[in-house]
Amino acid sequence: MRARQQIEGTRRRLVVIGGDAAGMSAASAARRLQGPFELEIIAFERGPDTSYSACGIPYWIGDIVGERDALIARTPAEFRERQHIDVRTRSLVTAVDTASRQVQVKDLDTGQAYPERYDELVIATGSEPVRPPLPGIDGDGVFSVHTLADGAAVRAALDAGGSPAGGGRAVVIGAGYVGLETAEALAGRGWSVTIVDQSPTPMTTLDPDMGARVVAGIEDTPIALALDDAAREIVLDAAGHVSAVATKSGRVLPAELVILGLGVRPAVALAEAAGIALGPTGAIAVDRRMRTRTEGVWAAGDCVESLHVITNRPVHIALGTHANKQGRVAGDNIGGGYSAFAGVLGTAATKVCQIEIARTGLSTQEAIEAGFDVVSASVDSTTRAGYFPGNTPICVKIIAERGTGRMLGGQIVGGAQSAKRIDILAIAIWNDMTALEFFSADQSYAPPFSPVWDPVVIAARKTHDLVHQDATRGGGPD
Amino acid sequence: MRARQQIEGTRRRLVVIGGDAAGMSAASAARRLQGPFELEIIAFERGPDTSYSACGIPYWIGDIVGERDALIARTPAEFRERQHIDVRTRSLVTAVDTASRQVQVKDLDTGQAYPERYDELVIATGSEPVRPPLPGIDGDGVFSVHTLADGAAVRAALDAGGSPAGGGRAVVIGAGYVGLETAEALAGRGWSVTIVDQSPTPMTTLDPDMGARVVAGIEDTPIALALDDAAREIVLDAAGHVSAVATKSGRVLPAELVILGLGVRPAVALAEAAGIALGPTGAIAVDRRMRTRTEGVWAAGDCVESLHVITNRPVHIALGTHANKQGRVAGDNIGGGYSAFAGVLGTAATKVCQIEIARTGLSTQEAIEAGFDVVSASVDSTTRAGYFPGNTPICVKIIAERGTGRMLGGQIVGGAQSAKRIDILAIAIWNDMTALEFFSADQSYAPPFSPVWDPVVIAARKTHDLVHQDATRGGGPD
Numbered sequence: 001m002r003a004r005q006q007i008e009g010t011r012r013r014l015v016v017i018g019g020d021a022a023g024m025s026a027a028s029a030a031r032r033l034q035g036p037f038e039l040e041i042i043a044f045e046r047g048p049d050t051s052y053s054a055c056g057i058p059y060w061i062g063d064i065v066g067e068r069d070a071l072i073a074r075t076p077a078e079f080r081e082r083q084h085i086d087v088r089t090r091s092l093v094t095a096v097d098t099a100s101r102q103v104q105v106k107d108l109d110t111g112q113a114y115p116e117r118y119d120e121l122v123i124a125t126g127s128e129p130v131r132p133p134l135p136g137i138d139g140d141g142v143f144s145v146h147t148l149a150d151g152a153a154v155r156a157a158l159d160a161g162g163s164p165a166g167g168g169r170a171v172v173i174g175a176g177y178v179g180l181e182t183a184e185a186l187a188g189r190g191w192s193v194t195i196v197d198q199s200p201t202p203m204t205t206l207d208p209d210m211g212a213r214v215v216a217g218i219e220d221t222p223i224a225l226a227l228d229d230a231a232r233e234i235v236l237d238a239a240g241h242v243s244a245v246a247t248k249s250g251r252v253l254p255a256e257l258v259i260l261g262l263g264v265r266p267a268v269a270l271a272e273a274a275g276i277a278l279g280p281t282g283a284i285a286v287d288r289r290m291r292t293r294t295e296g297v298w299a300a301g302d303c304v305e306s307l308h309v310i311t312n313r314p315v316h317i318a319l320g321t322h323a324n325k326q327g328r329v330a331g332d333n334i335g336g337g338y339s340a341f342a343g344v345l346g347t348a349a350t351k352v353c354q355i356e357i358a359r360t361g362l363s364t365q366e367a368i369e370a371g372f373d374v375v376s377a378s379v380d381s382t383t384r385a386g387y388f389p390g391n392t393p394i395c396v397k398i399i400a401e402r403g404t405g406r407m408l409g410g411q412i413v414g415g416a417q418s419a420k421r422i423d424i425l426a427i428a429i430w431n432d433m434t435a436l437e438f439f440s441a442d443q444s445y446a447p448p449f450s451p452v453w454d455p456v457v458i459a460a461r462k463t464h465d466l467v468h469q470d471a472t473r474g475g476g477p478d
Numbered sequence: 479m480r481a482r483q484q485i486e487g488t489r490r491r492l493v494v495i496g497g498d499a500a501g502m503s504a505a506s507a508a509r510r511l512q513g514p515f516e517l518e519i520i521a522f523e524r525g526p527d528t529s530y531s532a533c534g535i536p537y538w539i540g541d542i543v544g545e546r547d548a549l550i551a552r553t554p555a556e557f558r559e560r561q562h563i564d565v566r567t568r569s570l571v572t573a574v575d576t577a578s579r580q581v582q583v584k585d586l587d588t589g590q591a592y593p594e595r596y597d598e599l600v601i602a603t604g605s606e607p608v609r610p611p612l613p614g615i616d617g618d619g620v621f622s623v624h625t626l627a628d629g630a631a632v633r634a635a636l637d638a639g640g641s642p643a644g645g646g647r648a649v650v651i652g653a654g655y656v657g658l659e660t661a662e663a664l665a666g667r668g669w670s671v672t673i674v675d676q677s678p679t680p681m682t683t684l685d686p687d688m689g690a691r692v693v694a695g696i697e698d699t700p701i702a703l704a705l706d707d708a709a710r711e712i713v714l715d716a717a718g719h720v721s722a723v724a725t726k727s728g729r730v731l732p733a734e735l736v737i738l739g740l741g742v743r744p745a746v747a748l749a750e751a752a753g754i755a756l757g758p759t760g761a762i763a764v765d766r767r768m769r770t771r772t773e774g775v776w777a778a779g780d781c782v783e784s785l786h787v788i789t790n791r792p793v794h795i796a797l798g799t800h801a802n803k804q805g806r807v808a809g810d811n812i813g814g815g816y817s818a819f820a821g822v823l824g825t826a827a828t829k830v831c832q833i834e835i836a837r838t839g840l841s842t843q844e845a846i847e848a849g850f851d852v853v854s855a856s857v858d859s860t861t862r863a864g865y866f867p868g869n870t871p872i873c874v875k876i877i878a879e880r881g882t883g884r885m886l887g888g889q890i891v892g893g894a895q896s897a898k899r900i901d902i903l904a905i906a907i908w909n910d911m912t913a914l915e916f917f918s919a920d921q922s923y924a925p926p927f928s929p930v931w932d933p934v935v936i937a938a939r940k941t942h943d944l945v946h947q948d949a950t951r952g953g954g955p956d
Contacts, residue, residue, distance in 0.1 A: 021930075056865060056925050070865035073930075309920070320930050321923045342918035349922040358922055387534060387548035417895065420928070423902045423921045430919045431909035440820035441908045442787070443901045444827040444836055445799045447534050447543075450898070452499075452551075452798050 012039050014334055015103055015118035017093045017270070019045025020052065021320050022301025022327035023124030024074070027085045029331025029339075036084040039335065042116060043085055044105055046092040049148055050076050055320055057151040058178065061158070062185025068148060096121065096274035098294045120296055120334045123271050123284065124327060127264035127302035127318045136234030141242035142258045145182050154182075157257055158189050167191055170257040171245040173231045175202030179261025180352040186257070187222045187353070194253050195223060195261075196245060198230035203357060205346065206411050207364045209378065213395055213413040217355035226251060234258055264318050266303045281305040281316040288340040290330035298334065300326035309343040309430060310362055310408055311370040317346045347426040349419040354392075358422035361409030361429045364399050373402040375469070377462035381455035383417040385447035394418040396459040398425070398435060405434035405467040407460070417449075421456050435464035490517050492812055493581055493596035495571045495748070497523025498530065499798050500779025500805035501602030502552065505563045507809025507817075514562040517813065520594060521563055522583055524570040527626055528554050533798055535629040536656065539636070540663030546626060574599065574752035576772045598774055598812045601749050601762065602805060605742035605780035605796045614712030619720035620736045623660050632660075635735055636667050645669055648735040649723040651709045653680030657739025658830040664735070665700045665831070672731050673701060673739075674723060676708035681835060683824070684889050685842045687856065691873055691891040695833035704729060712736055742796050744781045759783040759794040766818040768808035776812065778804035787821040787908060788840055788886055789848040795824045825904040827897040832870075836900035839887030839907045842877050851880040853947070855940035859933035861895040863925035872896040874937040876903070876913060883912035883945035885938070895927075899934050913942040 014030055016023045027041050043050070051073040059065045076087040088105070094113070095104040102115045129144035131137060143154050161168060167190045172183045175197035186193045195202070201211025202218075202225070218225055226247060235244040235252070245253045266283035277293040279285035283305035290298050301323035305314040322344055332339035349358035367374045378397035384390060392415020399409040410425030412418050428438045439460040445452050453461075492508055494501045505519050521528070529551040537543045554565040566583070572591070573582040580593045607622035609615060621632045639646060646669045650661045653675035664671045673680070679689025680696070680703070696703055704725060713722040713730070723731045744761035755771040757763035761783035768776050779801035783792040800822055810817035827836035845852045856875035862868060870893025877887040888903030890896050906916045917938040923930050931939075 053863065053865070053925065053930065055923070055930070056863060059866065059925055064867060065865050067865075319923070321921065324930060325918065342915070343920075345920040347920045347922045349924045349927055351924065351926055356927075360920070360922070385531065385534060387531070387543050387545075388537065389542060417898070419922070419924070420895070420898060421901075423899075423932075424905055426921055427902055427905040427909070427911075427916070427919055431905070431911065433905075433909065437820070438905070440803065441905055442821075442823040442825045442838070443799065443904055444825045444838070444897070445533070445797070446827045446829065446897070447531065447537055448829055449827055449834075452531065452533070452802060454901075 011037060012119040013117065014039055014041045014120045014122065015116060016041065016043040016122045016124060017103065018124035018126055018301070019043050019050040019076070019087060019089065020054070020124070020126060020301070021323035022126070023122060024051045024079065025324050025327025026122045026124065026298070026300055026331035026334070027079070028083060029328045030335040031083045031085060033332065033335025033337050041085045043079070043087045044091040044093050044103070045087065045089045046108065047147060047149065048089050050074060050079060050087055050089070052148055053320070054146065057145050057148065058181035058185045060151050061145070061154050061182060062188045064185070064188070068152065071148065093270060096270060098274055098276070098297060101296060118296070120298065122330050122334070123276070123292070123297065123299040123303060124301045125267040125270055125303045128267045129260055129264055130262040131260060132262065134231055134234055136236045136242065139234055139236040139242045140240050141256060142234055142260065144260045145178050146264070154259070158186070158191070168256045169254055170259060171196060171253050171255040172259040172261050173245065174261035174263065175199070175225070175227070176204070176261055176263050177348070177350045179259065181350060182259050182261060183223050184352045186259070191257070193223050194226055196226045196229055196231050196247055196253070198228070200228040202227070205348070205359050205363060206357070206413075207397065210395070210397055210411045210413050214352070214355060214357055217413065218352065221353040223353070226253065264302065266316055266318070268303055271299065271303065279305045279314045281314050283316040285314070289333045290326055290341060298330040300330045306341065307343040309345055313370070315344065315346070317344055319348060345426055345429060347422060349422055351419065354415055356412070356414055356416065356419035358412040358419040359410070360422050360426040361407070362399060363409055363411070367399055367408045372408060374399055374408065375402050375463060375466040376400065377459055377466055379455055379459040379462055381451060381458060383415060384449065385451050388447045392416050392418065394455050396421070396455045398459045398463040400435050400463045400467060402467060405436055405464055407433055407435055407438060407463070410456070421454070424456055435460040435467060439464060489515060490597040491595065492517055492519045492598045492600065493594060494519065494521040494600045494602060495581065496602035496604055496779070497521050497528040497554070497565060497567065498532070498602070498604060498779070499801035500604070501600060502529045502557065503802050503805025504600045504602065504776070504778055504809035504812070505557070506561060507806045508813040509561045509563060511810065511813025511815050519563045521557070521565045522569040522571050522581070523565065523567045524586065525625060525627065526567050528552060528557060528565055528567070530626055531798070532624065535623050535626065536659035536663045538629050539623070539632050539660060540666045542663070542666070546630065549626065571748060574748060576752055576754070576775060579774060596774070598776065600808050600812070601754070601770070601775065601777040601781060602779045603745040603748055603781045606745045607738055607742055608740040609738060610740065612709055612712055614714045614720065617712055617714040617720045618718050619734060620712055620738065622738045623656050624742070632737070636664070636669070646734045647732055648737060649674060649731050649733040650737040650739050651723065652739035652741065653677070653703070653705070654682070654739055654741055655826070655828045657737065659828060660737050660739060661701050662830045664737070669735070671701050672704055674704045674707055674709050674725055674731070676706070678706040680705070683826070683837050683841065684835070684891075685875065688873070688875055688889045688891050692830070692833060692835060695891065696830065699831040701831070704731065742780065744794055744796070746781055749777065749781065757783045757792045759792050761794040763792070767811045768804055768819060776808040778808045784819065785821040787823055791848070793822065793824070795822055797826060823904055823907060825900060827900055829897065832893055834890070834892055834894065834897035836890045836897040837888070838900050838904040839885070840877060841887055841889070845877055845886045850886060852877050852886065853880050853941060853944040854878065855937055855944055857933055857937040857940055859929060859936060861892060862927065863929050866925045870894050870896070872933050874899070874933040876937045876941040878913050878941045878945060880945060883914055883942055885911055885913055885916060885941070888934070899932075902934055913938040913945060917942060
């Protein structure tokens with residue numbers, strides 16, 4: 001029997017900073033390849049939880065998901081017991097010394113600070129919500145929707161009620177994924193909701209014509225839109241509680257609750273202070289194996305930038321799917337395996353009330369900026385055979401390269417059963433298919449699931465028909 | 479102004495035999511490229527309708543679709559008026575003389591026979607239901623579900639009622655797509671339904687383990703199964719009406735209605751009599767441009783065989799999606815364009831009650847027969863995030879080549895929102911992706927639409943993990 005003392009001396013130690021998707025995926029993947037006698041794993045998480053679904057928080061706020069703990073995929077105790085990962089929650093890493101391979105940790109419960117050495121370090125510090133320097137932004141009643149604690153705070157505010165008459169008025173600043181999903185949640189709880197956004201259409205990862213379809217859809221919901229406008233000030237009452245949002249155009253929107261949905265930026269302060277190189281997007285630069293440019297330091301998740309598979313340029317797109325995969329890649333490599341992250345297309349989906357929204361690849365603007373001459377076509381159809389009950393409208397847009405017909409991007413706005421079709425386009429674009437090749441491929445059909453020509457297939461055909469048209473003859477975005 | 483007489487002498491004539499998906503797609507595509515002064519188009523259809531959704535007939539029988547005419551995509555009058563296609567319904571082509579380029583036509587209303595010459599001929603005679611030589615098969619109350627007339631006959635039988643007590647008992651012979659869909663329709667109309675099939679599991683285009691999941695799902699429906707058995711005789715009463723189905727195992731299943739759901743075979747009698755070459759599957763042999771081996775004769779739809787994109791071997795798979803595309807290819811080429819049919823994967827979907835079923839590519843057995851050494855993995859998961867309401871179970875199976883990991887086939891059995899995922903796998907397989915490449919590709923995630931690792935993605939990972947295992951170490955189908 002080997003004495004523990006001896007093993008301590010020879011086994012490597014992996015330290016992970018951040019106990020959510022990327023960090024715990026890295027820890028788990030490394031553990032899969034190396035047992036606790038070979039590799040010691042310590043994961044520091046400043047919050048109380050590990051591996052929770054940030055994407056589920058709006059649904060918890062909206063009472064669609066009843067229990068907070070339902071959002072937790074795996075608890076610290078489970079990581080400890082099943083995988084011998086020493087998860088330390090409420091533990092903030094305050095500094096990294098890459099020369100001596102040490103991190104400084106602060107126990108947020110006891111206030112104690114202590115160092116830990118590492119052989120391999122994974123930085124998975126995630127992202128943080130954008131907080132513009134608006135007057136009043138630190139007032140009571142202003143929330144982000146980023147952590148479970150944020151979710152709990154919003155729920156408490158909802159439970160406390162808004163106006164004396166009950167219910168309440170909320171303003172959501174920002175019409176991106178989190179803004180729309182949270183607006184739906186608040187409306188579902190009986191609150192009056194207005195979304196303010198500086199763009200003329202929501203979801204700026206969509207082309208404006210597709211964004212306009214989202215606007216049209218939202219008109220059938222209880223959610224109000226104040227677009228092409230921006231929050232100028234969050235007005236607070238004497239007690240420091242939010243009472244309204246004033247906009248640049250002069251609107252004053254009374255509110256007891258303000259949600260910040262302005263997107264996220266990579267949380268890189270710790271890495272930057274440690275001298276770990278950032279890339280042109282401001283996120284941590286990593287190679288395909290998720291190595292930073294500093295020996296022994298890896299990074300994964302919302303804090304890193306990735307290569308876009310079409311442009312081959314670095315982009316910062318914060319999505320849980322990428323975080324999981326990147327974490328796994330880092331862990332595989334740390335554990336002695338070989339694994340590479342293949343890059344991103346920015347495939348994403350959401351819904352607001354009954355409107356499903358999805359996108360993949362480049363938008364028209366992004367494609368033009370990347371140097372492509374583009375054609376695009378959109379098609380209005382139905383999610384099922386025209387005669388089949390339960391049908392909902394769907395619009396599919398495809399963006400392709402003029403001349404070659406190579407598909408560059410796809411966007412979908414529609415009713416139930418629309419969004420998941422984006423993955424069909426994502427896989428096609430991932431494989432450099434042309435619109436004609438995609439049109440020709442063998443896809444399924446049955447009346448309950450699609451028209452005989454699925455909307456994505458018709459959109460491809462319509463796009464193909466424009467591919468060889470001369471730019472001067474038209475055939476641009478429609 | 480050019481006299482019509484002159485034009486008649488110089489313009490080409492396209493004759494189409496069969497006025498459904500393939501035939502009318504060919505006629506429309508040719509017309510798109512050549513106007514009526516260049517190309518005269520005559521389409522003969524023996525039934526009264528054109529371009530109807532055969533796939534919708536079970537839903538019409540089941541009263542899910544209320545109106546017969548809802549199933550008709552375009553009427554003969556619309557083809558005549560909008561596209562100058564001379565559609566002649568109730569007109570049976572009885573013979574083709576490829577030497578003199580003439581067809582013999584019989585007007586089924588007047589009984590008159592007459593010839594028509596052609597420059598180009600498209601044979602789109604479709605398929606016909608398999609009718610085994612069972613005693614009693616020609617009795618009253620025995621129906622196929624193939625044409626709108628069949629649908630009307632079944633509806634009339636249902637409306638007339640079955641047993642004196644009302645409602646009725648039906649036996650469906652054959653547990654393929656049409657059998658399952660019609661069983662659902664009959665059960666929905668309040669009939670007791672038993673499906674008889676000689677295989678131990680339904681849907682023999684699925685692997686047996688996936689078929690077993692369909693069986694388990696059907697156990698929660700009112701539909702009874704008599705599997706691993708086969709109809710031996712349709713028992714008729716003194717008036718010649720069906721009274722029961724007797725099976726090989728000795729069961730006697732009382733019934734007032736029998737549905738034949740034994741699949742289809744290509745309707746090639748006319749082509750064969752004209753000396754047009756058939757291929758090894760018994761369907762008409764065509765090249766990629768849908769040319770038969772006889773000058774001036776094209777063929778498309780259920781009557782032709784196609785190349786399977788994985789095996790490159792001819793297969794006969796009768797699907798409306800292929801018929802539409804093949805017809806369009808033939809018409810493009812006849813109209814002076816260039817178009818090629820890319821081949822098939824056999825991607826198909828259906829549902830029976832709440833069970834969605836889909837498949838693409840090769841089954842395990844088909845892959846082995848094609849010479850592949852296969853690995854496969856199946857995954858049980860949910861269609862939405864585990865915590866999200868409205869979740870249903872889904873099982874995804876992926877079949878891949880050992881060693882390379884190239885994906886060869888995919889199968890899905892699950893609840894609502896399962897089936898359409900097959901197209902994600904179909905596009906991946908179409909592009910020769912390996913399981914690892916597919917796992918790595920950027921797919922969408924949002925809690926209402928999928929778990930953070932979609933079931934198709936997990937199935938790919940699990941398949942990949944087996945790809946490099948030695949055959950002797952296991953890792954075969956599970």
